[in-house]
Amino acid sequence: MDALMSPGVHLIGLVGLAMAAALPWVQNKFDWEHPVGAWGFLWFTVGSALGLFWVPKEAMMGDVGRILYVHVPAAWIAMVVFTIAFVCALGYLFTGKLGWDWAVEAACEVGVMMNALLLVLGSIFGKPTWNTWWTWDPRLTASLVMMLTFIGVLLLRGAVADPNRRATWTGVSTIVAYLNIPITYMSVRWWASMHQQQSTPSTMDDEMKFVMRMCAWAFLMLSIWFMARRWRIAKARALSEMPEPLNLAQEAS
Amino acid sequence: MIPVAAEVMGRIEGGWEFVIAAYGITWATFALYTLSLWARARQEES
Numbered sequence: 001m002d003a004l005m006s007p008g009v010h011l012i013g014l015v016g017l018a019m020a021a022a023l024p025w026v027q028n029k030f031d032w033e034h035p036v037g038a039w040g041f042l043w044f045t046v047g048s049a050l051g052l053f054w055v056p057k058e059a060m061m062g063d064v065g066r067i068l069y070v071h072v073p074a075a076w077i078a079m080v081v082f083t084i085a086f087v088c089a090l091g092y093l094f095t096g097k098l099g100w101d102w103a104v105e106a107a108c109e110v111g112v113m114m115n116a117l118l119l120v121l122g123s124i125f126g127k128p129t130w131n132t133w134w135t136w137d138p139r140l141t142a143s144l145v146m147m148l149t150f151i152g153v154l155l156l157r158g159a160v161a162d163p164n165r166r167a168t169w170t171g172v173s174t175i176v177a178y179l180n181i182p183i184t185y186m187s188v189r190w191w192a193s194m195h196q197q198q199s200t201p202s203t204m205d206d207e208m209k210f211v212m213r214m215c216a217w218a219f220l221m222l223s224i225w226f227m228a229r230r231w232r233i234a235k236a237r238a239l240s241e242m243p244e245p246l247n248l249a250q251e252a253s
Numbered sequence: 254m255i256p257v258a259a260e261v262m263g264r265i266e267g268g269w270e271f272v273i274a275a276y277g278i279t280w281a282t283f284a285l286y287t288l289s290l291w292a293r294a295r296q297e298e299s
Contacts, residue, residue: 064268067275128268229290236297
């Protein structure tokens with residue numbers, strides 16, 4: 001069954017991404033990100049229904065195990081979005097183009113939102129499984145530090161008025177904040193942790209893998225939509241701050 | 254003798270309130286963030 005389902009879920013996810021950028025009629029009628037967002041919304045609607053009512057109970061956690069299908073994708077996609085912020089920060093520092101900087105701003109904000117969701121869902125998951133809402137476990141602490149450092153990036157960004165200096169400081173601080181991501185990922189292996197280590201597909205049933213991947217694709221597509229919309233807001237704000245000739249030059253580039 | 258590992262037996266029963274809260278908060282977070290993007294985009298347009 002998995003031989004059919006796993007490629008299927010990835011294929012449908014990839015089709016959603018490809019159709020956003022590939023179809024000329026989409027480009028003419030809408031901003032390119034809207035089909036991705038719509039695809040993500042649809043995918044998450046189906047994924048939620050399957051996660052709640054279709055997937056069998058987890059062997060030890062029973063119905064509480066259904067929280068996995070939103071908690072784990074939130075963790076994965078928070079890290080993916082922070083990685084996008086890291087790449088865009090490098091892009092700005094190497095090229096000096098403000099478009100990269102707007103992308104860093106967008107990705108940091110969406111990453112913080114996803115990270116906050118991850119922590120809240122983890123807390124809800126922790127109560128019935130660990131009998132506590134929060135503990136200073138290495139994975140939980142590293143995840144909290146991950147969110148706080150990227151909030152710090154956004155606060156620092158808000159405190160600098162000059163656009164070029166703001167972009168440089170944002171780029172450098174994003175790279176520094178990103179250093180915690182591998183630590184967060186590896187924390188369950190490096191230190192004694194209540195949090196389980198990363199699962200492999202071989203430890204999960206086919207239905208569970210299918211819904212997990214479906215929800216992960218949905219979170220990714222929704223995050224791309226969020227980042228693209230946030231990028232447009234950052235761009236509009238930056239252009240409104242610039243004098244008219246600079247404004248036109250940036251828009252052209 | 255001190256046990257070095259404990260084997261947990263049984264399964265958690267119930268807990269649907271936690272499941273509903275988790276999915277509800279996820280949907281609410283996405284909806285509220287979408288709303289904030291919409292409001293900020295409108296503010297920039299005006």
